[in-house]
Amino acid sequence: MNKKIILTLIISISLLIMLSGCSKLGEEQAGQAPYKLKKPVSKTAPTSAKQSTTKDKVASGEIAPATESESNPGMPAKAANKPATIYTAYARYSAKVYKIDPILTPTPEFVVLKNLDDSGYLRGKYIDVVNYCGSEPDGCIAGSRVYSSSNIYIYEPIEYGEPNYFGSTDATDQGHQFDETMSYYAGDTISQYFRDNFNYEYPIKITIKLYEPFRDEDLDWIGVTDVSGNIFIPRQHPGPVNYMRDVKGIMHEYTHNVYHQFVSTPSTVLDEGYAIYLPSSIVDDSRYSLYLNPRDPKNIDNSYSGNDNPFAFAAALWDVRRQLGRSTTDELIFESWDIQPIGHSGAVEGMVSLIEASNQKYGLHSATHRINRQIITDAFERHGIVCRDCIPAS
Secondary structure, eight states: OOHHHHHHHHHHHHHHHHHHHHHHHHHHHHSOOSSOOOOOOOSSOOOOSSOOOHHHHHHHTSBOOOOBOSSSTTSBOOOOBOHHHHTTTSOTTEEEEOSSOTTTSOSOEEEEOOSBOSSSBSBBSSEEEEEOOTTOSTTOOTTOOOBOTTSOBOOOOOOTTSTTSSOSSTTTOOHHHHHHHHHHHHHHHHHHHHHHHHOOOOSSOEEEEEEEOOOTTOTTOOOEEOTTSEEEEEOOOSSSOOGGGOHHHHHHHHHHHHHHHHOSSOOHHHHHHHHHHHHHHHHTOOEESTTTOTTSOEESSSOOOOTTOHHHHHHHHHHHHHHHOHHHHHHHHHHHHTTOOOSOOHHHHHHHHHHHHHHHHHOTTOHHHHHHHHHHHHHHHTTTOOOGGGSOOO
């Protein structure tokens, strides 16, 4: 048999083997093939083959029927989910909040609340939120709290005074529950920041008491603190501002509480300056009171000047932060509290104690401290805060 015949036979046999294999593969694919790509695991509960329509859901009671919209008569309003089915798509401890406030972050975002005690209330290891009420507002019950059996806090930011701000059911009681959730989020976020960055835990649990009657004589007032660890937040003043939706404002009061643990009788410029700067640093946004006081918005990334001006002091700290970074600047600020008071007036006290904190951390003759000292003195000088004789040379 010559080579040509042998080669022809080999090719023929190979073709027959290939055709047989394809046929077998086709039979396996037609049935249940032993090797298949894994389907992605569904994260939702299996559904029936028939998809429920809105009409079916209304009939079964899963959602409430649409009613006429009050804001747009003649048009149907969105159907409102019943409490039992509102939260099924969200993870435990989920919440909806403004990350800063309704102006700087106008779209509410979903977050996961931390450190809750699993009671269903907005109460955790470090922060507790309760309605204080005072004599107002109508519908507020003193001592009442948001409660969620699922530990999920998804509410709509209904404006104060509008329908469904206060209500008798979860579906209608939306606005104030949103505000209580905001208050817990703000308080726990700054509490976490102090623990994570400074290893500092406030000696007692902070209680945020909401709906303190507003002091009309002081339109810039957002809240007060006391030595018992309470933060009182007022109901909103008539107009666009709701103080419970101002994350920086609640952090402002928390900062006062912590600072007073170190310096019992601080100067106003330092007390207010730190409480302006630190919340801005934590949320990484220098704009301040754009929502809180729209008549006189501030931005500490600015040229405010003066030894007795809290905004000038905060702006000088922001200048330092720009060059040293948030972590180093905020740590030196916190360490400086343990050094005060050291006998200087106004913002100079804050500047000198900040430089001394750098000295104690890095050493008087270290290159790092010399650089820090120059950055700090230059930054404060740009804001009219100067005392060259107050600063020890290296």
